[in-house]
Amino acid sequence: MGVLVVSGTGTEIGKTVVTSAVAALAVAAGRSVAVLKPAQTGVAPDEAGDAAEVVRLAGPGVTARELARYPEPLAPDTAARRSGLATVAPQDIADTAAGLAAAHDLVLVEGAGGLLVRFDEAGHTLADAARLLGAPVLVVAPAGLGTLNSTALTAEALRARELEPLGVVVGSWPAAPDLAARCNLADLPAVSGMPLLGAVPDGAGALAPAEFRAAAGAWLGPVLGGSWSGEEFLRRWPA
Template identity: 75%
Template sequence: MTVLVITGTGTEVGKTVVTAAVAATAVAAGRSIAVLKPAQTGVGPGEPGDAAEVARLVGGAALTTLELARYPEPLAPDTAARRAGLPPVRPHEVAEAARKLAASHDLVLVEGAGGLLVRFDAEGGTLADAARLLDAPVLVVARAGLGTLNETALTAEALRSRRIAPLGVVVGSWPRDPDLAARCNVADLPTAAGAPLLGAVPEGAVAAGDFRLRAGDWLSPRLGGSWDAAAFAADIR
């Protein structure tokens, strides 16, 4: 796996912190990492975006980050580009940039904006299109609580309709005090996704001073960590 596409079931589900956790775990294993953000929205010139936040969380390790486009308003990339009078990002440009980074890095993480089918351009290009061009696996970041099963199932169905199999699901922010729905969803998310649960990043992880050291505790061996889904499920019953 040289390119991994990371998408969410929606906005504010924890894509960036999961991207950082995957990056930190890979760096700890001695791998060279690049993080590609095709379209950064809602951030002005000179302000840190999602790629910069990944670099901050990973720490002092050598990490290549690249944004293809930045739009000031917090909207879907196509809408934000149109309103700003700036050119959109197109799926083939995302794929080309990822391939170039993959030529000099062990792993390239492509972090989307919002959900899988958020439009990049007026022609309806999406992150899913870029993933298909790259023939890359897609990691789905989901919420913990009520409603996440439907969102996850829809995302997985959209992937499969494009002949892209989801690699797995990671809960982007596992609550300190999970309610009944969240606890049940640990067992039900793999069924909804048709793919394994590959981790759960704890709520407030971005504030942890030892994020880089602990990241592997939140991700399964498939992502380079030591997290065990069965043990996690047993602990929260």
């Protein structure tokens, strides 16, 4: 993969931490990595955004790029309209990602919230940028009740647009998962048609960067450069 798009089934579900783990494993494998955050919302001009967080956790060798930043924590199109700032078009995202790909082995494009969150006045979304790039999409989902529906809808939206769903990663696996979370491990692949590619523990983003990088391989499967096994995880957390 030269470019991988990382989307979520919603917001605040661990998407940046998953992106950081993928980046950390790629760096550990000797690959050059860039992370692109097309639209950063809810962050002041002098605050670190999601791309900077990926660099902090994955390593200073990661190239970080933002295309737009809006102060209010809203969908990019809404945040841009309210702030009077320019929106981001899918072609801008695709062109920037392609430029980064020319100089890096892996480019991670991290969306804002879910797949169909609007980026501009015309209603373009992260899916439109992924189509222009011809890039696979990694879906980050929460562990608990309600995730089956949102993950299945995301997978359906990807296939309707003829985009490749690489798989799904649980973005914040709880230390004491309830019954719904344990059942979802087996049900997520069945309802979404996507393989389960990992589970990142809750609170992983609070680890010291060195600890984070050392542990990341145990959270993600071989497709993403790690050693995580879905079968072993299911045996550890039976329903």
